[in-house]
Amino acid sequence: MQCPFCGDNDDKVVDSRPAEEGGAIRRRRECLVCARRFTTYERVEELPLVVRKRSGQLEPFDAQKILAGLERAASSRIEPEVLAEAVISIEEDLRSVGTEIGSDQVGMAVLDALRAIDAVAYLRFASVYKGFDDVADFEREVGELRRQERLEKTTAPKPRL
Ligand SMILES: [Zn+2]
Incomplete structure (x- = not known):
């Protein structure tokens, strides 16, 4: 590792320990030329x-x-912040599935995220994604939304009196 002080490439590791809750290894290094110490972090390369x-x-x-x-x-x-957060959680969801995913899984993840945020935006996205042809498609989707809302209401814990 190149020394940040003198630029030489010769060093020895004087200490290694886990960091970032095991997500990285922190190494304390000593330059063999100028004897100054510096720290490096080793992480697993994120898979595409x-x-x-x-x-x-x-x-x-x-x-x-x-x-x-x-x-x-x-x-x-x-x-915009809500949308940016939605993108992050969509990517996290997809990464939990695997490193190779189907485009249909991406579409479903986006639909799931939008459904939880805004019904109108959800219907707009669904109309493009699912290729709605007519009003009946919208009605079916709205019916599905209502059904799920009812389901969420009935399964939600009852407020205490
Ligand atoms: Zn050095």
Whole structure:
């Protein structure tokens, strides 16, 4: 490792210990040329998340693309910070599935996130994603939304009197 003081590449590790709750190894190093000490952190390289399209083609997961899709559906109904957080949680959800995911899983994750945030934005996104052709498609989706709302209400804990 290059010494930040003299630029030489010769050093010895004088101490290694876990850091960041085991997510990294912290190493204390001593430069063999100038004898000054510095610290390095070693982490596992984050695996790239790839999306398999319906055509079978693979492409890297693009958080910006997800954000753009959310912004289009939200069209100023939702705060930008809320959308940015939604993108992060969508990516986390997808990463928990694996490093290669289907484009349909991405679409479903976006729909799940939007459903919890804003019904209108959800319907807008669903109309594009699911390719709604007519009013009946919207009615079916709205019916589904209502059904789920009722379900959430009945399963929610009753307020204490
Ligand atoms: Zn040095």
